[in-house]
Amino acid sequence: MEQSFDVVVVGGGPVGLWLSCELRLAGVNVAVIERRTERTLQSRAGTMHSRTLEMFDLRGLVDRFLACGKPFPSWHYGMLETHLNFAALDSRFPQTLRIQQAATERLVAERAVELGIVFLTGHSAGTIWQDQSGVTVEGTTDQGPFRVKGRYLVGCDGARSLTRQQAGIAFPGHSATHTWLLGDVRLELPDDRPMLTEYNERGGVMIAPPGADGRRRVVLTTPEENNIAPATWEPTLDDMARTMRQVRGTDYNMRDPVWLSRFSNETRLAENYRRGRIFLAGDATHIHLPAAGQGLNVGLQDAFNLGWKLAAVIKGEADETLLDSYEAERRPVGEQLHENTMAQAVLMTAFTPGALGLRKMVSDCLAFPEVNEKLAGKISGFSVAYEDVGAxxxxxxxxxxxxxxxxxxxxxxxxxxxxxxxxxxxxxxxxxxxxxxxxxxxxxxxxxxxxxxxxxxxxxxxxxxxxxxxxxxxxxxxxxxxxxx
Ligand SMILES: Cc1cc2nc3c(=O)[nH]c(=O)nc-3n(C[C@H](O)[C@H](O)[C@H](O)COP(=O)(O)OP(=O)(O)OC[C@H]3O[C@@H](n4cnc5c(N)ncnc54)[C@H](O)[C@@H]3O)c2cc1C
Incomplete structure (x- = not known):
């Protein structure tokens, strides 16, 4: 039997669920299709920037997030010595919040349920096609096949987005040239400094901010790791500890991992954010090196931009052409995200004497308040402005x-x-x-x-x-x- 909705969202990660909240708040009938049956306890993202906090504040929700995180007035950029200082932002939240993605997802999912979205978990989308009247999704569940139709469909189904592929939207960009090791582990540290970083001329780089449950999020790379390891190759605890000893000289008795993984600097941006009645948001539109903690923040803002526009068109308050402003407004933000993460990748993996000089020079520039404020405005999403006035x-x-x-x-x-x-x-x-x-x-x-x-x-x-x-x-x-x- 086919179920019909105003909007079908494929992917119940944080972006898809947040989009569904915005649609439901505007009175739109929305279903989210998610193949997982349980929420993941692993957290990719750990950094929430100030414009995202403002976004949740705009909906009266920010206290829920603040209660689950820890604020930091500054954050690294390209692992340079001078940090970004958010204190100058004209906001109630001149900070970044360390909050685990698992907590963010839980809070957004709770809001979605409060608002009454239809959340179809255990539903794996397999085929998506559109015609004049809407978009149809067919897929499978444990109980058999399902079929759902929406007037519009939004693919929030992550980096390998099926929606993007089936809508025929290209995903051009750059293949990975290096990978990083990641571990959520316990360390025995001599003090409780918030951010442990190391960058040295032997070709090692490490960052270890606080994680959940007293653990640290350790992220490491060396030239050897860069060159040999595909992103799908999961490290062992021994790999992590050995690499940390190489970079830092000690592994701080690393133990008790909850997640060991690897990520890369593969960088891609969807050629279009819309094809007819199909839209993309979040990682389905942009992937990049997770430097300075931005992908989820940008994805949530994509959803925030699209939600009210889709609702306005569905309710007859605006013409269909309003929907074109979604790509016009958000794709430039994706381009900017790619530029700054690629620039950080260069800064973080360059160990030649010239490159080390470049790091020092950029770090020194960041010590000028105007420069620091400008970059802090970019990374936090604070300075985003929509100059194309179509919307x-x-x-x-x-x-x-x-x-x-x-x-x-x-x-x-x-x-x-x-x-x-x-x-x-x-x-x-x-x-x-x-x-x-x-x-x-x-x-x-x-x-x-x-x-x-x-x-x-x-x-x-x-x-x-x-x-x-x-x-x-x-x-x-x-x-x-x-x-x-
Ligand atoms: C190591 C690392 C650290 C990061 N740190 C940060 C950070 O500090 N700050 C930040 O802002 N970002 C960070 N990111 C990026 C962030 O994790 C992602 O941008 C974010 O998860 C994107 O959310 P999403 O909802 O778009 O996609 P996802 O979280 O990937 O969710 C997609 C959902 O779609 C579902 N799905 C996929 N295909 C189908 C299908 N066919 N049918 C049904 N369901 C489907 C999946 O099960 C999943 O639930 C980091 C990323 C990495 C790798």
Whole structure:
């Protein structure tokens, strides 16, 4: 029997589940198809950046994540001596949060269940095709075959995405040239410094930030490891300990691993994020060296960008063309992600005297606050801005000028009745927000956007450092400005 939904999401990893939350919040009928029956306890990601924390804050969820992680005011870039300093970010969260991906996935899954998504676990998608009316998925479960149809389908099915392949979307990029060993292990350390790093001219590199349950996430490579080992070759504890001794001179009595693995610098970006009624998000669109902890953060933001757009089209609030803005806005972010992870790969695996000089020079540059702030803004997702204004035009007839497509800062607004509210709080229901200051100015809305989709707040004064000179601001459900007058 065929089941029908507005949207079918293939892949119930963190990105697919977060997308389903956003769709459901907007009232869309959504099913997630996931082949696993149980959540994994292994955590690839351990770093959550400040724009992701803001994203969860926009939906009133951030405390759940903060309670499961540990904040760090700075983080490494290319394992350079000078770290990125997030303290200058104009945010409630000027930090990065160490939180295990398993915890992130659990929290997002809990939210999805609260919102009432249909979560089809133990369902492995096998064939996907689209026609004029929608997209059909056929696959298998332990109980036999299944068939599900959606008006739209989003492939959040990871790096080897079946959706991407069956939609015929190319995945060009660069093959792996080196691999790294990874182990979640216990170490006996002489002190409890948060980040243990080593980079030396013998050709060894190591990073060991805190992991879960008192363990460390040890990541290592050497020129020999780079050259010989395919990414699928899992290391043993002996391999890890031996390599650590080679790099660090000691293995700190390494023991008790919960996960030993290997990853590479294979870097690829989907040629398109959309083909007809099929979309891609998360690792299905971008893979790269996991340097400075960005892939999951970017994937969650992909979902945040796509969710409200799909919902608006399904509810008849916007024309189909709005959906093209997803690729226009998010693919450049994927390109930037690739550029900076490839640059970090060079910095982290270059041991010639010239390359060591380059490392020192870049590290010295990072000591300049303006340079540091700029890069911290990039890595944290904070400085993402959507200059292509197609998405905004669908909703507002206001002239697209300065201040459109930028992240709306979180300021306190005094309402007409004297009460105060933070702008980000106003976005918790995933609706549009219209703020007007002074004499009732308005950003003209497109006809299709119903009044009940917009929260209107009037204030006698514009907050400090908030859209200088503006009389009114229209804010998208994902917290970017859509119109400023
Ligand atoms: C060592 C390492 C460290 C990392 N550290 C960080 C970090 O600190 N910060 C960060 O932001 N990112 C990090 N990343 C990247 C991060 O782990 C990924 O970007 C993230 O897992 C992507 O999430 P996703 O939901 O797109 O894909 P996935 O997590 O891969 O989920 C895809 C889901 O789809 C399901 N699926 C696949 N095919 C099918 C099918 N045919 N039918 C049904 N279900 C299917 C899978 O079972 C899976 O549940 C790291 C990666 C690695 C390897």
């Amino acid at each position: 905004m035009r669908a909703f507002s007839d206001a002239p697209c000028g300065t201040g459109v497509g930028i992240r709306v800062p979180n300021r306190r607004v005094r309402q007409a009745d004297g009460s105060e509210v933070f702008v980000h709080e106003l976005l918790s229901a995933g609706r549009w927000v219209h703020l007007s200051f002074g004499a009732g100015a308005t950003v003209p809305l497109a006809d299709a956007l119903p009044e009940e989709s917009v929260i209107r707040v009037s204030s006698s004064e514009r907050p400090q450092r908030f859209f200088e000179g503006a009389a009114a601001v229209l804010i998208r459900p994902d917290g970017y400005s859509a119109g400023v007058v």
